[in-house]
Amino acid sequence: MMRKNFLFATWAGGGAVPPVLSVARALRERGHGVRVLADRSLHEEILAAGLEPIAWTTAPQGDVTDPAKDVIRDFEARTPLGAFARLRDRIVCGPAADYARDTLAELRARPADVLVTEHMLLGALIGGETAGIPVASLVTTLYPLPTPGAPPPGPGLAPAPGALGRLRDRVLTRLVLKPWRKGLPALNAARTAHGLPPVDSVIDAFDRADLVLVLSPRALDHPGRRFPDRLRHVGPRLDDPAWAGECELPDGDAPLVLASLSSSFMNQRTQLERIAEALGTLPVRGLLTTGPAVDPATVRAPGTVLVTAAAPHTIALRHAAVTVTHAGHGTAVKSLAAGVPLVCLPLGRDQREVARHVELAGAGITLSRNTSPRTIARAVGRVLREPSFRREARRLAAAIAAETATDRAVAELESLAARAAGGDGNAPGRSTAEAPGHHHAT
Incomplete structure (x- = not known):
C-alpha cells in the first residue's frame, strides 16, 4: 500500500513495551513513517528498533528499571486494589490531560494518518480523537476488561457454568468495575478541555478507539468469551527486546529450566533466590535472567544455576524443558509458543490472570509468590515428569503458530489507514455524534 505515517504512543510499562515496538518496527520495515511518543527512558530501546523517539513534555516520565524513578511504584502497594489505584491515578486517568496535550501537540506539529496507542493511555486516545484521525489501541496481554461469556478479569477465576455462574460473574463484574469510578472526573476533565463530550464511565473511554488489537493468543483465552466488535486478536509478538543480548547457556546436558x-x-529478589535454591536441588541446569531491574550479582544461586541480567528467551526456550516465571504475559506466551510448560509464581498486575489461563489450559502449575524452595522444586519436578503439561503446551504452540503465520497487526493497521484515506477524513467507525457504546461480537 501507499506509505502512511503512524504515530505510536507508549509509556514505561515494563513488558508492555517490546510488543508495541515490535508492531512499530514491522510497519517501518514495510516502508511506512513511524515515530514513537514515549518516556525518555525508552528512547535507547526505540532507537535500537530503528524508530524515531519523541519525548513526552508534560506527561509523566518514568523508568521501571529504577524503583526511585518508577511512576506507578506498585511494588509499594499493600493490596491488589492499591496497586490498581496507582495505575488508574498515575497513568490511565490522573494525567490524561497531560498525555492528551502532548499527543495533540505532536499531531499538529507533524500530522499522522493513524495514532496507535498502548491500551492504558486514554489521554493519548483523547489527543487522537481531538485531532480527528483514526486511533488504534494495542492490548499487550489478555484483554483486561469484562466481557460476556467469561468471568471478569483480574481475580484469576475459572468459568462457572449455569445460572449461578452467570450471577457470580454479574456481581463480580460490578465489583471489578467500581474502582474505575474514581478516575472518571479527571478523565472527563481532559475530554471537555479538548472539546469532547464526557463519557459515562472509564470503560466507555476505552471503547472510543476505532480498533482494538489484542497481542495475545486467542487460544489462551476462554473459548466462550465474546469481545467488542472493534476488537481483533492478532496474535502475540514473539521477538525479543533489543536489550536481551546474547544467549549463554549453562554447561552440561541436564534438562534446562529457564x-x-x-x-x-517488583521487589522480586527474594523470589529469584528461592527459585535458584529450588533448581539447585534438582538434576537440571538453570538459566535465571534477572531483567534490568535487578543486579544479577546480588542474587545468590548454586553452581548449577547461571544468573544473568538478560538473555534472548526465544533462543533459550529452544533448549528449555520448563519455564519458571511470574506469569508476565511476554515470558508466558513465548514459552507456550515454544511448547514449553510453566511453573507460575504471580507477583501482581495481570499475572494471576495469565497464570490461571495457563493452568486452565493444562500447560502449567500456579504457586503462591511466597512459596518455599521445596514446593517450587516439587512443582518443577512434576512438570518435568508428567507428559500432559508438555503435550498441552505444544497444543498451544500449534495454535500460536497459526495465529502468527501472517502479521495480522500490521495488516489491520494498514487497513485502518487505507479506510481513513478513502473516507471523508473522519475516523472510520466513529462519528462526532456517536455516543460510545460497548457492542459485542460472538
Whole structure:
C-alpha cells in the first residue's frame, strides 16, 4: 500500500513495551513513517528498533528499571486494589490531560494518518480523537476488561457454568468495575478541555478507539468469551527486546529450566533466590535472567544455576524443558509458543490472570509468590515428569503458530489507514455524534 505515517504512543510499562515496538518496527520495515511518543527512558530501546523517539513534555516520565524513578511504584502497594489505584491515578486517568496535550501537540506539529496507542493511555486516545484521525489501541496481554461469556478479569477465576455462574460473574463484574469510578472526573476533565463530550464511565473511554488489537493468543483465552466488535486478536509478538543480548547457556546436558521474573522492579529478589535454591536441588541446569531491574550479582544461586541480567528467551526456550516465571504475559506466551510448560509464581498486575489461563489450559502449575524452595522444586519436578503439561503446551504452540503465520497487526493497521484515506477524513467507525457504546461480537 501507499506509505502512511503512524504515530505510536507508549509509556514505561515494563513488558508492555517490546510488543508495541515490535508492531512499530514491522510497519517501518514495510516502508511506512513511524515515530514513537514515549518516556525518555525508552528512547535507547526505540532507537535500537530503528524508530524515531519523541519525548513526552508534560506527561509523566518514568523508568521501571529504577524503583526511585518508577511512576506507578506498585511494588509499594499493600493490596491488589492499591496497586490498581496507582495505575488508574498515575497513568490511565490522573494525567490524561497531560498525555492528551502532548499527543495533540505532536499531531499538529507533524500530522499522522493513524495514532496507535498502548491500551492504558486514554489521554493519548483523547489527543487522537481531538485531532480527528483514526486511533488504534494495542492490548499487550489478555484483554483486561469484562466481557460476556467469561468471568471478569483480574481475580484469576475459572468459568462457572449455569445460572449461578452467570450471577457470580454479574456481581463480580460490578465489583471489578467500581474502582474505575474514581478516575472518571479527571478523565472527563481532559475530554471537555479538548472539546469532547464526557463519557459515562472509564470503560466507555476505552471503547472510543476505532480498533482494538489484542497481542495475545486467542487460544489462551476462554473459548466462550465474546469481545467488542472493534476488537481483533492478532496474535502475540514473539521477538525479543533489543536489550536481551546474547544467549549463554549453562554447561552440561541436564534438562534446562529457564527462570525469569519481571523486567521491571517488583521487589522480586527474594523470589529469584528461592527459585535458584529450588533448581539447585534438582538434576537440571538453570538459566535465571534477572531483567534490568535487578543486579544479577546480588542474587545468590548454586553452581548449577547461571544468573544473568538478560538473555534472548526465544533462543533459550529452544533448549528449555520448563519455564519458571511470574506469569508476565511476554515470558508466558513465548514459552507456550515454544511448547514449553510453566511453573507460575504471580507477583501482581495481570499475572494471576495469565497464570490461571495457563493452568486452565493444562500447560502449567500456579504457586503462591511466597512459596518455599521445596514446593517450587516439587512443582518443577512434576512438570518435568508428567507428559500432559508438555503435550498441552505444544497444543498451544500449534495454535500460536497459526495465529502468527501472517502479521495480522500490521495488516489491520494498514487497513485502518487505507479506510481513513478513502473516507471523508473522519475516523472510520466513529462519528462526532456517536455516543460510545460497548457492542459485542460472538
